[in-house]
Amino acid sequence: xxxxxxxxxxxxxxxxxxxxxxxxxxxxxxxxxxxxxxxxxxxxxxxxxxxxxxxxxxxxxxxxxxxxxxxxxxxxxxxxxxxxxxxxxxxxxxxxxxxxxxxxxxxxxxxxxxxxxxxxxxxxxxxxxxxxxxxxxxxxxxxxxxxxxxxxxxxxxxxxxxxxxxxxxxxxxxxxxxxxxxxxxxxxxxxxxxxxxxxxxxxxxxxxxxxxxxxxxxxxxxxxxxxxxxxxxxxxxxxxxxxxxxxxxxxxxxxxxxxxxxxxxxxxxxxxxxxxxxxxxxxxxxxxxxxxxxxxxxxxxxxxxxxxxxxxxxxxxxxxxxxxxxxxxxxxxxxxxxxxxxxxxxxxxxxxxxxx
Amino acid sequence: xxxxxxxxxxxxxxxxxxxxxxxxxxxxxxxxxxxxxxxxxxxxxxxxxxxxxxxxxxxxxxxxxxxxxxxxxxxxxxxxxxxxxxxxxxxxxxxxxxxxxxxxxxxxxxxxxxxxxxxxxxxxxxxxxxxxxxxxxxxxxxxxxxxxxxxxxxxxxxxxxxxxxxxxxxxxxxxxxxxxxxxxxxxxxxxxxxxxxxxxxxxxxxxxxxxxxxxxxxxxxxxxx
Numbered sequence: 001x002x003x004x005x006x007x008x009x010x011x012x013x014x015x016x017x018x019x020x021x022x023x024x025x026x027x028x029x030x031x032x033x034x035x036x037x038x039x040x041x042x043x044x045x046x047x048x049x050x051x052x053x054x055x056x057x058x059x060x061x062x063x064x065x066x067x068x069x070x071x072x073x074x075x076x077x078x079x080x081x082x083x084x085x086x087x088x089x090x091x092x093x094x095x096x097x098x099x100x101x102x103x104x105x106x107x108x109x110x111x112x113x114x115x116x117x118x119x120x121x122x123x124x125x126x127x128x129x130x131x132x133x134x135x136x137x138x139x140x141x142x143x144x145x146x147x148x149x150x151x152x153x154x155x156x157x158x159x160x161x162x163x164x165x166x167x168x169x170x171x172x173x174x175x176x177x178x179x180x181x182x183x184x185x186x187x188x189x190x191x192x193x194x195x196x197x198x199x200x201x202x203x204x205x206x207x208x209x210x211x212x213x214x215x216x217x218x219x220x221x222x223x224x225x226x227x228x229x230x231x232x233x234x235x236x237x238x239x240x241x242x243x244x245x246x247x248x249x250x251x252x253x254x255x256x257x258x259x260x261x262x263x264x265x266x267x268x269x270x271x272x273x274x275x276x277x278x279x280x281x282x283x284x285x286x287x288x289x290x291x292x293x294x295x296x297x298x299x300x301x302x303x304x305x306x307x308x309x310x311x312x313x314x315x316x317x318x319x320x321x322x323x324x325x326x327x328x329x330x331x332x333x334x335x336x337x338x339x340x341x342x343x344x345x346x347x348x349x350x351x352x353x354x355x356x
Numbered sequence: 357x358x359x360x361x362x363x364x365x366x367x368x369x370x371x372x373x374x375x376x377x378x379x380x381x382x383x384x385x386x387x388x389x390x391x392x393x394x395x396x397x398x399x400x401x402x403x404x405x406x407x408x409x410x411x412x413x414x415x416x417x418x419x420x421x422x423x424x425x426x427x428x429x430x431x432x433x434x435x436x437x438x439x440x441x442x443x444x445x446x447x448x449x450x451x452x453x454x455x456x457x458x459x460x461x462x463x464x465x466x467x468x469x470x471x472x473x474x475x476x477x478x479x480x481x482x483x484x485x486x487x488x489x490x491x492x493x494x495x496x497x498x499x500x501x502x503x504x505x506x507x508x509x510x511x512x513x514x515x516x517x518x519x520x521x522x523x524x525x526x527x528x529x530x531x532x533x534x535x536x537x538x539x540x541x542x543x544x545x546x547x548x549x550x551x552x553x554x555x556x557x558x559x560x561x562x563x564x565x566x567x568x569x570x571x572x573x574x575x576x577x578x579x580x581x
């Protein structure tokens with residue numbers, strides 16, 4: 001550390017530039033991870049709130065909630081600790097001023113997927129709904145009467161729940177009958193048992209079974225992964241992050257290699273004096289660690305500061321544990337990048353380096 | 357008792373009719389407190405002799421004893437330890453680390469080796485070499501003579517038994533060159549170090565106890581008056 005730190009102190013500009021590059025890479029990684037988490041939340045927030053083990057859908061729906069159609073009678077065919085019925089419909093809602101894609105969840109308020117009301121009150125009758133409070137940013141408020149696309153039914157926002165979005169659309173929660181009125185119109189009475197799925201809590205996935213072979217028990221995580229676009233979006237962002245890990249390793253490798261080559265005669269003199277390869281290698285590794293650590297920490301702080309100034313429309317959500325893991329990975333790959341320099345140092349012949 | 361002993365040491369490059377004997381069969385020994393010069397023209401094999409004596413390259417044949425340790429029995433890692441413990445190098449271009457101040461050049465050695473000079477001993481050394489006021493300076497801020505004196509301080513700081521100097525006065529004017537030789541002589545006698553100076557400058561031999569002449573790889577003791 002002695003050599004590493006003194007060299008950095010003496011050559012501030014040179015090492016600040018390297019740190020700057022690492023800082024920018026880590027800034028980008030943290031931002032992409034925030035974007036990945038934010039976009040994932042847009043899709044799965046409402047599902048995560050269920051705290052469920054599985055969801056039961058029809059087999060022919062191919063794990064798609066809107067495509068699944070079953071009846072409440074199927075509750076009897078399912079084994080699980082807690083069961084909750086769910087009807088789901090995608091709509092466009094407007095309060096006259098603002099217009100927004102929404103996802104209507106028809107539920108039974110006595111069951112475990114009923115969300116916690118953070119403002120206003122729970123729905124008490126048909127056509128009353130609790131809305132995700134993210135809709136407030138779009139201009140929706142308590143008491144708004146919502147007109148819906150493809151139906152004459154109107155819904156009234158009587159309460160808000162904390163951020164609940166499903167497949168990128170804010171969720172409106174209402175009674176199952178509200179959902180059926182919106183979905184079937186005049187035919188609601190004949191379809192009073194129609195739902196899209198049954199959400200189940202259990203000790204584990206294997207404890208949840210269905211005696212109806214036309215129904216499929218799907219782990220919640222699998223269900224989320226099969227939401228349209230979710231996996232493709234996550235993979236794209238994650239690939240970008242993984243590539244950045246590789247890129248940062250290569251950047252460090254190139255910078256340190258160039259620095260090492262410039263110092264070959266200096267390392268040679270030190271080796272001639274009997275300073276071991278181990279000491280010199282540890283010094284390069286320590287220097288890389290310092291550069292990467294400072295770069296990553298500055299990148300981390302800058303990301304959080306930038307995040308605070310972003311408009312709410314940008315779907316960024318910083319998950320600190322994930323960012324810390326990515327930060328540690330960045331430091332590790334930077335150190336791996338220093339291996340080239342270490343190998344170069346080990347191969348230096350002190351005799352040649354001092355011109356013997 | 358000799359601190360450095362070379363017995364039938366030979367160094368050849370190439371094979372067959374292309375073989376070049378950079379150092380012909382050489383026997384050499386040096387005692388503590390001796391200042392020895394090895395003189396000869398460029399390409400005569402002086403540096404080969406010095407680097408073999410310093411364990412930086414292995415001879416084709418023969419044995420080297422440094423403080424009773426046979427270098428031929430050691431691997432590179434072990435030879436490196438011997439160099440650190442027993443040998444101080446003063447090179448033609450000073451062997452200073454550009455980003456370390458004079459004081460930190462010494463501290464670097466504290467990081468890799470124990471039993472170096474104490475602070476009090478270092479003060480005396482700085483005083484003797486006239487570099488007391490340079491301790492916070494970096495090599496780039498020093499003149500050629502100052503750099504060479506710091507290099508001597510660095511070589512002596514680890515209390516080596518043997519000091520090997522390769523053209524230590526090459527980049528200095530005559531006055532500074534004599535000054536450096538005076539210092540080497542003083543430190544050699546004071547610390548009972550064995551100092552071997554390789555040089556082509558015959559004016560410096562008056563400071564030495566023994567003078568060897570290298571001609572075409574052959575080392576011979578030169579009679580001095």
